[in-house]
Amino acid sequence: SAVISQKPSRDICQRGTSLTIQCQVDSQVTMMFWYRQQPGQSLTLIATANQGSEATYESGFVIDKFPISRPNLTFSTLTVSNMSPEDSSIYLCSVKGTAWINEQFFGPGTRLTVL
Amino acid sequence: AQSVTQLGSHVSVSEGALVLLRCNYSSSVPPYLFWYVQYPNQGLQLLLKYTSAATLVKGINGFEAEFKKSETSFHLTKPSAHMSDAAEYFCAVIISGGYQKVTFGTGTKLQVIP
Numbered sequence: 551s552a553v554i555s556q557k558p559s560r561d562i563c564q565r566g567t568s569l570t571i572q573c574q575v576d577s578q579v580t581m582m583f584w585y586r587q588q589p590g591q592s593l594t595l596i597a598t599a600n601q602g603s604e605a606t607y608e609s610g611f612v613i614d615k616f617p618i619s620r621p622n623l624t625f626s627t628l629t630v631s632n633m634s635p636e637d638s639s640i641y642l643c644s645v646k647g648t649a650w651i652n653e654q655f656f657g658p659g660t661r662l663t664v665l
Numbered sequence: 666a667q668s669v670t671q672l673g674s675h676v677s678v679s680e681g682a683l684v685l686l687r688c689n690y691s692s693s694v695p696p697y698l699f700w701y702v703q704y705p706n707q708g709l710q711l712l713l714k715y716t717s718a719a720t721l722v723k724g725i726n727g728f729e730a731e732f733k734k735s736e737t738s739f740h741l742t743k744p745s746a747h748m749s750d751a752a753e754y755f756c757a758v759i760i761s762g763g764y765q766k767v768t769f770g771t772g773t774k775l776q777v778i779p
Contacts, residue, residue: 551711583767592755593709593769642708653699654767658708 552577552645554657562663563633570629571660573643578623580646583654584616587640596641599626633664667692669756671770679778684728684743686773688756691737698739699757699767700730709755715739726750751777 553576563569573582584596596616597605605618619627630637640659647653672687690696698715713724720732726749730741741754756770 554708592771595766644709653711653714655711656701656709661706 551647552579552655554643554645554655556641556643556657556660558660559658560661560663562665564665565634567633568629568631569633569662570627571641571643571662573626573628573657575624575645580623582620582626583644584618584626584628585642585644585656587642587659589638593642596628630662633662635664638662638664667696667758667768669698669758669768669770671754671756671773673773674771675774675776677776677778678746680748681745684741684746684750684775686741686754686756686775688730688739688741688770689737690739690756690758692758697759698730698732699759700724700728700739700741701755701757701769702726703753703755703772705752712741712754746775746777748777748779751775 557572582599585593597607599605599620642659644654644656668691700712701709723729
């Protein structure tokens with residue numbers, strides 16, 4: 551299984567600012583995923599990030615609000631731009647398994663509170 | 666389109682009692698099914714997965730789940746609840762294919778009463 555770390559683990563931010571979340575994997579992976587988990591709710595896929603190409607965003611999420619970088623096969627960043635209190639969520643990155651590609655492994659998450 | 670429905674957003678059991686968390690899926694093709702657990706202030710951990718090899722799947726921490734095609738169900742069980750099982754549990758489905766998007770259920774919070 552992949553070991554995934556995220557930075558920061560939590561943050562409290564002011565409205566109108568931006569936060570960049572980092573995701574580091576201990577092995578090279580083709581696809582990385584970013585999810586949002588709003589308080590008391592399930593996970594919603596924001597986008598899929600492939601190395602060397604533009605991220606693919608799900609319905610309801612746009613690049614201007616959630617720009618993603620994927621500079622190499624072990625690292626990705628998600629930026630939450632021009633934040634509002636509605637962006638207060640847990641943001642998780644995940645990767646597919648290597649032994650079985652239908653499996654996904656998750657990072658510990660970044661807990662974001664926007665005031 | 667694939668989907669999963671988890672019945673009961675909150676489940677309470679006594680320590681030592683049977684744990685049963687319900688999950689029903691909807692899929693036009695044979696699915697892959699998963700149960701994840703999220704402990705307080707932590708990320709998601711894979712409990713077990715159904716990959717069509719066997720209908721009864723055993724996972725970590727004494728949990729198991731049975732795939733029942735006739736009932737489109739994949740309920741999670743554990744014979745005897747432990748205090749450390751208190752967490753939120755998510756059922757998830759993925760359809761094999763080029764995109765392989767995972768769809769999560771709404772989650773069930775398990776409370777274990779001493």
